[in-house]
Amino acid sequence: MQESRFPYPPNPNGWFRVAYADQLGPGDVLPLTYFGSELVLYRAEDGTPAVLDAYCPHLGAHLGHGGRVEGDGLRCPFHAWKWGADGGCRDIPYAKKIPPRARIRSWPVRERNGLVLVWHHAEGKEPEWEIPELPEIGSDEWMPLEVRRWTVKSRWLDMNENAVDQAHFHFVHGTPSIPEAEVEVDGPVLCVRNVLRMSTPRGDIDARLVTTDYGPAFQTVHIAGGVDTLMVNTSTPIDDETTDVSFAYTVRKAADGSHERVGAARIRDLEHQFEQDRPIWENKTYHARPMLCDGDGDFGAYRRWMRQFFSVDY
Ligand code: FES
Ligand SMILES: [Fe+2]
Structure with a gap:
């Protein structure tokens, strides 16, 4: 294998844009490829954006291809397990009991300045600082971006x-x-x-x-x-x-x-x-x-x- 041109890891810790806010409305789902991983971004019915790892923990379907938004969660296109924005499993339509360890990784998300941002941290730490709102964006005195x-x-x-x-x-x-x-x-x-x-x-x-x-x-x-x-x-x-x-x-x-x-x-x-x-x-x-x-x-x-x-x- 060829040696990397960079001595430092590819994915720093911090906030990263994964979409422009106007790319998706309530109920929309967007598959993403970032950080060498497959992710899914969706907007809950109330408009709140959420980002989850893309592959369903059940049998591996990609939630960004055919997943459907229901309330605050996303239902898998394969066997209809429903995942909440926090990564918890909300519903399995054909099971009596939800397996206690059924979880999918959920990423911290913010919507700021017309962007949807996720927090990436190599050790899974919670956000340590925030991206500011910029007064110019959306102001009458400035042109649209x-x-x-x-x-x-x-x-x-x-x-x-x-x-x-x-x-x-x-x-x-x-x-x-x-x-x-x-x-x-x-x-x-x-x-x-x-x-x-x-x-x-x-x-x-x-x-x-x-x-x-x-x-x-x-x-x-x-x-x-x-x-x-x-x-x-x-x-x-x-x-x-x-x-x-x-x-x-x-x-x-x-x-x-x-x-x-x-x-x-x-x-x-x-x-x-x-x-x-x-x-x-x-x-x-x-x-x-x-x-x-x-x-x-x-x-x-x-x-x-x-x-x-x-x-x-x-
Ligand atoms: S793979 Fe998602 S519910 Fe089966
Ligand atoms: Fe330059």
């Missing part, structure tokens, strides 16, 4: 080193100078501030970028300058080497309507930057001890922050 998705052959925590990698902005993205980056860590939250030369339809401007990571897979980027922009970046491991990356963009509305044009140009620019990074990410390896120089950003701070999301040392 525009979502872009990519499947990338890499791991997010490696791609995400970008934020502290100030030299790459010049050499990969062509910014005229190498921006300074300021890094601040507060528990699971990492905040990186930099000033970046960006192009707009009205010419180049200095934009202030604030990149905030809430754990290993939920990131906001606030860009002030030109048009105020918010990106909500989320990533979920599909398997050991592949990540489902989603960037959702919104811009603040301007009284003269200019946000439509300027916002579209900003989004095109950011998408272009993603495509510039992508071939590097997909082909690079992760050096646990990189050969850094004095002009490099604060990789040490980034990597110390990142270690807290793993249950093993690496």
